[in-house]
Amino acid sequence: MASTSATDIPAEVQAVNVPDGTTDFIPLRGKKYDLKKPHITELPITWGNWYKHVNWLNTTFIIFVPLAGLISAYWIPAQTKTILFSIAYYYFAGLGITAGYHRLWAHTSYKATLPLKIWLAAGGAAAVEGSARWWSRDHRAHHRYTDTDKDPYSVRKGLLYSHIGWMVMKQNPKRIGRTDITDLNEDPVVVWQHKHYIKCVIVMALIVPTLICGLGWGDYAGGFIYGGILRIFFIQQATFCVNSLAHWLGDQPFDDRNSPRDHVITALVTLGEGYHNFHHEFPSDFRNAIEWWQYDPTKWCIWVWKQLGLAYDLKKFPHNEIEKGRLQQQQKKLDQKRATLDWGIPLENLPVVSWDDFVQESKNGKAWIAVAGVIHDVGKFIQDHPGGKALINSAIGKDATAIFNGGVYNHSNAAHNLLSTMRVGVIRGGCEVEIWKRAQAENKDIATVTDSSGKKIVRAGLQPTRVTPPVTTADAA
Template sequence: MNEKRRNTDVPESEKLTQFDIFKSNYDINWRHVPVILGVPMLALLGALTTELTRPTLIWSIIFYFLTGFGITAGYHRLWCHRTFVASLPLQVFLLVCATASIQGSVIWWCTGHRLHHRYTDTSKDPYSVHRGLLWSHIGWLLVIEHDLPKGEVDVSDLTKDPLLIWQDKEFDWFSPVCALLLPTVVAGLGWGDWRGGFVYAAVVRLVFVHHATFSVNSIAHYLGDRPYDNKSAGDSTITALATLGEGNHCFHHAYPTDYRNGIRWYQYDPTKWIIALYGALGIATDLNTFNDNEIQKGMIQTSQRRLDDWNETINWGRSLRDLPVIDMDDFRASAKAGRPLILISGIIYDVTDWVAKHPGGKKIIKSAIGKDATAMFNGGVYNHSRVARNLLDNMRVGIVRGGMEVQIFSKQDVLIKGETTTIVEVAECTGDTTTGKGTGFTR
């Protein structure tokens, strides 16, 4: 079941909406516009005018997965979150594959993503979904907002890495070589399809890789269940299929240093599988996972919070702490005067609206008026269900002092909006709110 996205945990001053772009001081990011908007147009034109051969189709799919895993396993899970340790050859391989996706350098990409994790759903989140799906998908890439609050994250582990420093410095020429020249040359030298290699394995493939990655920022924060946290990231099979496993995103935001996103065997997460393969081959080590006990703690806490929120919307009847404490004689006098009051486990109930509806008939419930019906209610006549006890919650009007079945009274536990307490404790903390013997009840 999809759950409505929550924005309640974010301070008002930190919230932004999709309309804030019209209020801010911004410039067009001309460095990104040709890649984000121009490449899809070129891909469409090329696909309409270029034949797609079977070898090129197969190569395009293979290269899509290679470059996609370069982002998900390399940029995301290796360098950004350090979920495993890669050998130098594997690092070079993943770097080439990821660079072929033209999504900026590792240092640039990870800086933005770490900001996203630290400031999720706030104004300092570079691609907060609360600004709209279009903003979180591509809008944040197309403009530079000068008034946007700036967050801070530590990327010193990346800026000290010689390989990543080189890629960041040489990205402008290295990325088109990896993204456009490499797949074209393979198709051209391999089976003579230079044009098809450029159109499909390079340009069309690049569009698919881009929007698969962008979907993690947008759709993965819109669709899905949220069993681990109440923020916007969700677990969605649909998104996982589109993003090589990154759609199990609620888990990832809750446990970002786990190399898995889909922790169950049946959850689609090919990035997890490829990292596990790297581990089996000995080119990746220290694959980090969270202890299952800790994961279940998070699930329980999230479920409890939602139950608490739900609980607040339910009318549980007047709180025991707010009920007047009266003497047994006053209870009996009020019942004798015509008010249909029943005593059960020390609590007095007004059953005016229930006499005619009682499943056991009027005779039984009338026979208990003005009496201690604890034994009758708890099995003497019928052992009532929790539904019956819940119905009684809305009928309680007081607590009696003295004259009840003391043992049952002192041991009876009562659930008040998630709190378990004994009636004796409630009576002690409430005190006598009447003015004295003989005052009885007020409606």
């Protein structure tokens, strides 16, 4: 058979190559890297090359500078005004990350006007966590490749690595998952900040807090140490908790296939980013917390900005879809719990026993009773029954359906569940249970309710031994 070349395919049905931003990476600053050259991370760490594996620029900003600030704080007293300013500047820089880098640029969960973009980009620079372009690129890769080798800060590589190790150790750019950042490359605020990132950091993270504290109340040194260096350290560690603690501590109310989790402690230190399980399920939602009592100041700020005309097009995932995800996860947990319980031998796995054999085995000493066509061995339960031992003994070798379902006592759902654990067989004779069992063996279309693992679900009050008595009606005239 002759092969068909691409030129033989009509033009209207040929696939069109649409640029998606994942293949052509154009650096906006610095030198171009030779991707064909072996990266340092491909070589083992030795005493002779360990320093080449360290990202010294990040290490300086994240470890050495905060350490120097901490030591300097011993000789520089903390003034009340400076501490209050540092806390306020902490929130300013924090919103630059959470509302700017994260929800605006990484996830485009809302749109912002130019003044708000500039304000958020300035706040992000004050946090010293990389440019908005670099931060958003890695974060999109984190969402696309969560918990895999292409995840830049995968918690599978260790809690310490996901918290800070991925920053202080060099990463192979060929191993980080590629993502589309076309929109970021077309945003003039993002591009400008990326090109002039170091200058932005020096000004916003160090010079501005120093001048405010110095010109405001004469505390230049305190502004530099507390409003600058130490504030940077605290906000970096808080943000890094989203990469580490938020993937290790808390609950998973929407999906447990990956590591993200919800926890109020993480939310408190990250301005609301701690509801991470929700966020990974619904990343385009401008909220992280959807309940009124959950702490998410970033969400509240975005909402206020909308009222002021600074933000618009706030995205919210449909409530119906959110509740479906929550319900499915609850059902999955129920299924896992159900699998640990003894529901008795499934009816389709029970042997079929003739009535005569049932009677004969009962005469031979087995405490067998029949309820709704299912044989139960109640020998170990007779002495534990709270009442009616004589009645149970009188039903051995007989059909006790009527007695069990209201003829003498209308047993509870718990009694039917307990009885199911005593099944030993099914009566032959065309009864409903045997017909169902035969249909199962023949792969006939018999409707059953099963859980996510394929096991049959027995709802409350629906044990096969429960037979609803007929409704009493008036005799015919």
